[in-house]
Amino acid sequence: MRRILIADDHAIVRRGLKEIILEAFPSAEITEVADAEDLINKVVKEVWDIVLSDLSMPGRSGLEALQQIKIHAPKLPVLILSVYPEDQYAIRVLKAGASGYLNKDMAPEELVNAIHKVLSGRKYITPSIAEKLATNIDLNTQGPAHARLSDREFEVLKLLAAGKSISDIASSLFLSSTTVSTYRARILAKMNLKTNADLTQYSLENNLI
Incomplete structure (x- = not known):
């Protein structure tokens, strides 16, 4: 049984994600939180197979939460979901330790594919992100x-x-x-x-x- 933690401040988004996940993983145990503080607390206190986190939440951002998660559970795969285009945040979250970055307008099949991939220990990287990573190895000295x-x-x-x-x-x-x-x-x-x-x-x- 997979233990999956969903973090998003919109209840309707959490519900949609939960329905998609349960269709692909019927036996999954899914827990929901609405902000970064609760997300971090859950990760510190319990064991999870994967985290799906929004990027923009009240208080700390999903990016800050990701950084804290990687301190407490460095091997825990985290998929970041966002309304922002890939070119704004994808490389930042991957460099911070995320296992993948998905835009919220993704198809349900894409989310399920991403979850399967990161649960197998791999990264979920779209072709456009792979190209950006190849041309921007060091964001501190290259790029805009x-x-x-x-x-x-x-x-x-x-x-x-x-x-x-x-x-x-x-x-x-x-x-x-x-x-x-x-x-x-x-x-x-x-x-x-x-x-x-x-x-x-x-x-x-x-x-x-």
Whole structure:
């Protein structure tokens, strides 16, 4: 019997995933959580065969949760699900230890195939991700300017570029306004930009928003 943990803050998404999984794995024991904190706690306290986690959840992001999971259970396969295109986050999550990255508009068969693959100890990597990995071996020295940002800085970049205020970002990420302002300063410095308008223009040109 497989023990599967699903993490997503939308109940309807969890229900859909559960139905798809149970059709392919009728004897699976599936547990649901709605945020990253509960996800991390479940991984620390219990043994699982695989985790399916949303990338964007209240509080800590799925990417931060992934990093914590890999500390406590380095061999536990984690599939990251997201509404964001592959070119925005796929390489980041794979480098952080994920076993695969799937867009939420995937076909059910694709999800089942991904689960089978990672349960067998392999990575689930689409051809487009494989190509990006081959041409961007070191994101710290190659690729676009936003590739130099940390995961949290990248999150803040996208929110700033979308027109969110410092206080709005602080509230949504459970950070202080001072911390968000510090992230903003780092982002501008690393990307050699000066204003939020510059960030928005850059993000539009690079399909980040």
